[in-house]
Amino acid sequence: MSLSFLRAAALATAFAPCAAMAVPLSLEEALNLAVQRSDASRSANAAIQSVTQAARTAGQLPDPALRIGVDNLPVTGPDRLHTTRDSMTMKRIGISQEWLSPEKRAARQAAADASVEREAVSLQTAVADTRLQTALVYLDAFFAGEAAKLTALMEHHAHEEWEASRARLSSSAGSSQDVLALTAARGVAADETAEVLQQQSAARLTLQRWVGVPADTLTPMPALNLPTEAAYVAAHPTVEALRRDVEVAKKTAAVVATNRQANWTWEVAYGQRSGYADMVSVGVSIPLQLAPAQRQDRETAAQWALVDKAEADLAEATRTVTAEYRTGVSDARSLQERIARYRHAVLTPSAQRTAAATAAYRSNQASLVTLFEARHAEVQAQRKLLALQRDWTKAQVQLTYKPLALGAAP
Numbered sequence: 001m002s003l004s005f006l007r008a009a010a011l012a013t014a015f016a017p018c019a020a021m022a023v024p025l026s027l028e029e030a031l032n033l034a035v036q037r038s039d040a041s042r043s044a045n046a047a048i049q050s051v052t053q054a055a056r057t058a059g060q061l062p063d064p065a066l067r068i069g070v071d072n073l074p075v076t077g078p079d080r081l082h083t084t085r086d087s088m089t090m091k092r093i094g095i096s097q098e099w100l101s102p103e104k105r106a107a108r109q110a111a112a113d114a115s116v117e118r119e120a121v122s123l124q125t126a127v128a129d130t131r132l133q134t135a136l137v138y139l140d141a142f143f144a145g146e147a148a149k150l151t152a153l154m155e156h157h158a159h160e161e162w163e164a165s166r167a168r169l170s171s172s173a174g175s176s177q178d179v180l181a182l183t184a185a186r187g188v189a190a191d192e193t194a195e196v197l198q199q200q201s202a203a204r205l206t207l208q209r210w211v212g213v214p215a216d217t218l219t220p221m222p223a224l225n226l227p228t229e230a231a232y233v234a235a236h237p238t239v240e241a242l243r244r245d246v247e248v249a250k251k252t253a254a255v256v257a258t259n260r261q262a263n264w265t266w267e268v269a270y271g272q273r274s275g276y277a278d279m280v281s282v283g284v285s286i287p288l289q290l291a292p293a294q295r296q297d298r299e300t301a302a303q304w305a306l307v308d309k310a311e312a313d314l315a316e317a318t319r320t321v322t323a324e325y326r327t328g329v330s331d332a333r334s335l336q337e338r339i340a341r342y343r344h345a346v347l348t349p350s351a352q353r354t355a356a357a358t359a360a361y362r363s364n365q366a367s368l369v370t371l372f373e374a375r376h377a378e379v380q381a382q383r384k385l386l387a388l389q390r391d392w393t394k395a396q397v398q399l400t401y402k403p404l405a406l407g408a409a410p
Contacts, residue, residue, distance in 0.1 A: 025215040027138050027222055033211040034134035035127055044123035051112075051119045059109035064097040067269060084274035094269025094281065104258045111251035118244035124404045125237040132401040134210045139397055141207045142218045143390040144200035147383060151196045154379045155189040189376075224396045226332070227403055229325050235403035236321045242314040249310045253303040259296045262287040328399045335392035342385055350378040 035041060072088040079085040100108075208214050233239055264286055271279040289296060357374035360366035 024217040024219045025211070025213075026219045027135065030138050030207070030211050030215070031131045031134050033213065034130050037212045038126065038130045040126040040130060041123065044119075044126040048116065048119045048123055051116050055109070055112035055116050058112035059105040061100055061105070062098045064095050067094045067096055067267065068092070071271065087273065087276050090271040090273045090279065092269050092271045092281070094267055096265055096267035096285075098263050098265045100263055101258075101261065104255075104261070104263075107251070107255045107258050111248065111255050114244070114248045114251040118241070118248050121237070121241050121244050121404070125241065128237060128401065128404050130210070132397070134207075135397045135401050136394065137203065137206045137210060138218065139221060139390065139393055141200065141203035141215070142221060143386060143393075144196065144203045145218060146386055148193070148196045148200050150379055150383050150386065151189070151193040154376060155186070155193045221393055224393075224400045226329070226396060226399050229322065229329075232325045232399065232403055233318060233321050236317075237402070237404055238317050239314070239321050240404055242310065242317050246307065246310040246314055249303070249307040253300065253307055256303045257300045259299065260289075260292060262289055325399065328395055332392060332395040332399070335388060335395060339385065339388050339392060342381075342388060347378075347381050347385055350374075350381040354378045 069092050070083060071090045071092055072086065073083060074080055074086050074089065083089050083091060204215065227235070264284055267281075267283045267285070269281040269283075271281060273279070354371075354374045354377075357366055357371045361371045
């Protein structure tokens with residue numbers, strides 16, 4: 001029994017009512033589960049099987065033809081439609097075979113093999129896309145859970161301040177304005193929590209669509225190793241598919257070029273006559289290429305023009321993907337710098353403000369509303385930082401899981 005199957009079974013039972021705690025799901029486990037249940041991968045694999053079976057016949061000779069007939073059958077006179085009265089009438093049976101040279105068959109086989117390799121890229125692309133989409137929804141679900149923790153903390157703070165304001169009001173140490181302000185803040189915090197929980201639920205359901213099992217507990221996103229520019233471009237699905245298209249076009253052009261050499265057809269037939277000696281006929285059919293420069297050569301030129309087109313598409317895609325990589329790296333670097341700057345310029349002062357407000361409240365120099373506003377500002381700063389971290393991680397995921405190298409076939 002495979003480890004992945006055991007993992008899926010464990011996750012399926014982890015959410016039963018009798019379960020004491022949830023089993024955490026890691027990113028790598030989610031990727032493996034998604035690939036295993038991906039119908040897109042199954043569809044691409046079936047397409048590979050189809051072209052593979054077809055490629056096995058590419059280098060074979062055409063099927064021979066069985067020829068049966070009657071020669072010189074009378075259609076007038078007393079022997080009309082009789083096959084045994086006239087000495088020239090002969091019943092014939094034979095076989096003919098179109099002959100392709102070994103070079104032609106090798107060229108056709110090479111073209112068929114190139115098509116199989118092209119289809120294999122489709123499978124790798126399907127697997128890589130499954131991994132990429134799963135990583136993105138895993139990321140959304142994880143960060144939605146982290147945001148839910150922060151909104152729950154904010155709701156807890158609001159409830160604490162509201163309870164304290166009511167107690168102070170009952171002892172005539174507080175004001176009704178503080179109670180009303182904190183009551184409204186408590187309602188806002190509860191609504192924010194409900195909104196984030198709604199987003200978290202949607203993200204978890206989307207993740208379940210990919211992995212097939214519910215996952216309420218996710219492990220943190222692991223550190224990602226970004227590929228180099230050369231590796232990213234070389235393994236990009238679009239570039240790899242177009243590179244295979246170029247190979248298919250070249251092999252097809254080589255097949256068309258072999259049409260300059262006509263295919264001969266040989267035939268052997270056995271003729272039977274009544275009352276006379278039987279006969280054997282042997283023949284060869286040779287197509288006459290009267291104007292190869294106007295027909296076969298033009299067909300070859302047309303196919304080589306498609307090769308030029310495929311190469312131009314590949315060059316254009318390479319430039320586009322290179323720009324895509326550089327943009328992604330630039331975005332990731334900028335987000336990383338923003339995170340560092342935000343920690344220093346916003347989060348640290350917010351924490352210091354909360355500490356100062358707490359000290360001031362304990363010495364009766366600040367109101368509960370002031371303390372709540374400081375705490376709220378700190379949590380909001382943490383949520384903003386969390387959003388920056390999510391965007392930074394998403395940029396890294398796009399660069400890491402888009403190439404085929406990390407989406408190998410299962």
